[in-house]
Amino acid sequence: MRPIQKSKKLADVCYDIRGPVLEKARQMEEDGHKIIKLNIGNLATFGFDAPDEIVQDMIRNMSNASGYTDSKGLFAPRKAIMQYTQEKKIAGVTIDDIYLGNGASELIVMSVNALLNTGDEVLVPSPDYPLWTAAVSLSGGTPVHYVCDEQAGWFPDIEDIKKKINSNTKAIVVINPNNPTGALYPVELLQQIVEVARQHQLIVFADEIYDKVLYDGATHTSLASLADDVLFITFNGLSKNYRACGYRAGWMIVSGEKRYAKDYIEGLNMLASMRLCANVPGQYAIQTALGGYQSINDLVGTGGRLLRQRDLAHKLLTEIPGVTCVKPKSALYMFPRLDPKMYPIKDDQDFAYQLLAEESVLIVQGTGFNCPTPDHFRVVFLPNSDDLTLAIGRIAHFLEGYRKR
Numbered sequence: 324m325r326p327i328q329k330s331k332k333l334a335d336v337c338y339d340i341r342g343p344v345l346e347k348a349r350q351m352e353e354d355g356h357k358i359i360k361l362n363i364g365n366l367a368t369f370g371f372d373a374p375d376e377i378v379q380d381m382i383r384n385m386s387n388a389s390g391y392t393d394s395k396g397l398f399a400p401r402k403a404i405m406q407y408t409q410e411k412k413i414a415g416v417t418i419d420d421i422y423l424g425n426g427a428s429e430l431i432v433m434s435v436n437a438l439l440n441t442g443d444e445v446l447v448p449s450p451d452y453p454l455w456t457a458a459v460s461l462s463g464g465t466p467v468h469y470v471c472d473e474q475a476g477w478f479p480d481i482e483d484i485k486k487k488i489n490s491n492t493k494a495i496v497v498i499n500p501n502n503p504t505g506a507l508y509p510v511e512l513l514q515q516i517v518e519v520a521r522q523h524q525l526i527v528f529a530d531e532i533y534d535k536v537l538y539d540g541a542t543h544t545s546l547a548s549l550a551d552d553v554l555f556i557t558f559n560g561l562s563k564n565y566r567a568c569g570y571r572a573g574w575m576i577v578s579g580e581k582r583y584a585k586d587y588i589e590g591l592n593m594l595a596s597m598r599l600c601a602n603v604p605g606q607y608a609i610q611t612a613l614g615g616y617q618s619i620n621d622l623v624g625t626g627g628r629l630l631r632q633r634d635l636a637h638k639l640l641t642e643i644p645g646v647t648c649v650k651p652k653s654a655l656y657m658f659p660r661l662d663p664k665m666y667p668i669k670d671d672q673d674f675a676y677q678l679l680a681e682e683s684v685l686i687v688q689g690t691g692f693n694c695p696t697p698d699h700f701r702v703v704f705l706p707n708s709d710d711l712t713l714a715i716g717r718i719a720h721f722l723e724g725y726r727k728r
């Protein structure tokens with residue numbers, strides 16, 4: 324028989340958050356090892372439960388949820404999202420501009436698929452949430468990474484962005500609050516990004532899925548609130564702000580300069596129709612989530628579990644010799660740097676394997692986030708304080724051994 328090969332479209336597609344190191348962890352678990360997982364922002368598995376009112380609402384609506392809905396989604400949750408756009412000061416959004424999806428992930432893939440032809444370029448941050456790079460590649464486009472500068476608190480380097488724009492550049496991706504760095508961008512920086520998009524007629528893909536996971540009293544500004552003469556596609560959902568990753572309930576909002584985007588919007592509608600509709604029980608949870616008690620504030624505010632764990636993880640990590648880390652202002656992650664003089668890592672996937680094999684701690688290597696150098700890794704600070712202390716203690720122990728090699 325002829326060997327069955329994967330499509331050539333997948334040649335440049337990579338998603339290492341669930342890559343080979345996770346596979347190794349699975350095998351170790353099957354062999355009876357207990358792994359401490361610092362690899363995925365899956366809140367519910369660490370005891371961060373979804374608000375009870377949205378769970379109850381979903382259960383109550385279950386008997387109405389067995390049919391397809393409109394391709395863009397049910398009316399009531401989209402209406403609730405419309406009201407949310409008003410809160411976020413995103414102007415001119417109608418119900419027709421809102422699409423519900425099976426998580427933001429599906430809509431991210433859809434939005435780039437509807438746009439790109441071979442040779443089209445999209446500016447994507449480095450480091451990034453790797454779905455963006457993967458989705459652009461899968462769509463036949465070319466991801467072009469712009470620098471987010473660690474020395475500048477991981478903020479995007481505007482000059483680098485400008486340098487990388489050419490006649491093939493169609494769009495820019497901005498992940499704010501950021502995964503994997505935890506950076507939260509100030510409004511002045513967002514305005515500069517909008518200005519670049521305006522000048523070069525770029526679509527702005529604004530991934531704002533962590534917009535309520537904010538520490539130290541910080542506030543979030545939606546990029547789409549800053550202009551009406553640029554086309555914005557804003558992504559959000561229930562996965563993080565409402566600890567409901569498994570509901571697969573996400574949305575995207577088309578706003579700003581829509582007049583010249585009729586053809587693109589037709590493409591979006593076509594792709595939305597082709598997958599019929601988003602998971603209906605998840606759609607039902609959206610209205611209650613947005614209109615209900617915002618319990619995320621209790622987790623990120625003074626004394627909140629997420630805030631405490633962020634502080635603990637940051638303290639413990641930066642006490643390790645040769646480890647530095649910009650303290651996250653938002654989201655669920657840290658992206659520490661290992662001083663290359665002390666830790667001359669050549670292959671950071673191999674580094675992650677070794678850490679897993681020797682200490683049963685699972686992290687994701689920095690290159691999995693399209694970081695250009697093998698000197699970073701990402702951890703989530705979701706395990707409880709005891710487990711975090713244990714896990715980071717093991718990382719410290721591993722690194723101590725690494726220094727002596």
Ligand code: PLP
Pocket residue numbers: 364425426427428429452498501502530532559560561562568571572573
């Ligand atoms: N965007 C970012 C920045 C993320 O970190 C994630 C998930 O971790 C997603 C999008 C996907 O979210 P969803 O669960 O809504 O598909």
